[in-house]
Amino acid sequence: MIPFNKPHLTGKETAYIEEAVRSGKISGDGMFTKKCHAFFEQRFAMRKALLTTSCTDALEMTAILANIQPGDEVIVPSYTFVSTANAFVLRGAHIVFADSRTDHPGMDEDSIESLISPRTKAIVVVHYAGVACDMDKINAIAARHNLLVIEDAAQAIDSYYKGKPLGTLGHMSAFSFHETKNIQCGEGGLLAIRDEQFIQRAEIIREKGTNRSAFFRGEVDKYGWVDVGSSFLPSEIVAAFLYAQLENLQTIQERRSNTWSKYAQALKPLEEAGKLKLPFIPDFASNNAHMFYVLTENLTERSELIEHMKAKGSFPVFHYLSLHKSPYYEEKHKGGAMPQSDRYMDTLLRLPLFVDMTNEETARVIDSIVGFFEK
Ligand SMILES: Cc1ncc(COP(=O)(O)O)c(C=O)c1O
DSSP states (O other): OBOSOOOOOOSOHHHHHHHHHHTTOOSSSSHHHHHHHHHHHHHSOOSEEEEESOHHHHHHHHHHHTTOOTTOEEEEESSSOHHHHHHHHTTTOEEEEEOBOSSSSSBOGGGSGGGOOTTEEEEEEEOGGGOOOOHHHHHHHHHHHTOEEEEEOTTOTTOEETTEETTSSSSEEEEEOOTTSSSOOSSOEEEEEOSGGGHHHHHHHHBTTBOHHHHHTTSSSSOOBOSOOOBOOOOHHHHHHHHHHHHTHHHHHHHHHHHHHHHHHHHHHHHHTTSOBOOOOOTTBOOOOOOOEEEOSSHHHHHHHHHHHHHTTBOOBOOOOOGGGSTTTTTTOOSOOOHHHHHHHHHEEEOOOOTTOOHHHHHHHHHHHHHHHHO
């Protein structure tokens, strides 16, 4: 069976973990964490990069930094992962859901302004499949209404908007290094901060509400409890693993891209024949080959395609369930219908895509899809 995902190992992970263990410091913010921070800050021009234990944690930090209070409203796409909304709900926010674009699962930028009220504090954008939202448009809306822009860049490592790295365009952003992502360490994340005013507080929140980071830099002579916070930093063991992945970013991206292009080329005729739809990438966005999905006509067809592909030996998976219809939020949702989000919920199917996928495996997946539509 060809799995949906197979976490890639570059070969250096265990050697770096051993190095971290031998160094005698395996708690957080040691040598490997610093190397990872420097990598992100140099490669993607992030003003401040802080490793976290997950993207969920990084999002929770953004909600604290944004000073979200009970009753504040936060605009979030309905077609996203639970954490995008949950991080703000934990602080008492009310979620105002935005629908997706018709040509892409990302949020419909043109619908945002009508969702803003005097209680709105932030817009959380999700760069679905690593494909950018129209950040100029969103930042202009936010500036007009004095709102914060937070990027959920969980899937968006090494992807760009008009040539600028995703995760550096809003006030702050969150990345995921979960094992399903391009760069992975099992469970891991990153908070990236563009707006200077949040940097000092982010360090404190990440260190249980203490000014320990400033203490270790010799900026204060003792450290203590100065704010709220939690334990958001990963151990050196995780950072060592992650660094081995980062060193191989280019190779990882090339190999994923190769498989992505094979899918796009081979399935294009089916799109031209009106049998299915392939991912749309706007001119302003790059493609980091995080995901290759197809859109079927409807839910029934998608279920049949899944069964067919499984019978032929591969394991495709659908994605999010619209959050405005989730058991937890349905009652609380005060907005209207989200037809596009529901359409992606019913028709989007992600194909197997991983770094070590062989040409033979890619060909088998393609053949099974072509075979299904020839029936
Ligand atoms: C858009 C989005 N946000 C957040 C997350 C949560 O990431 P993590 O598992 O690192 O907490 C995911 C997970 O896949 C995601 O797809």
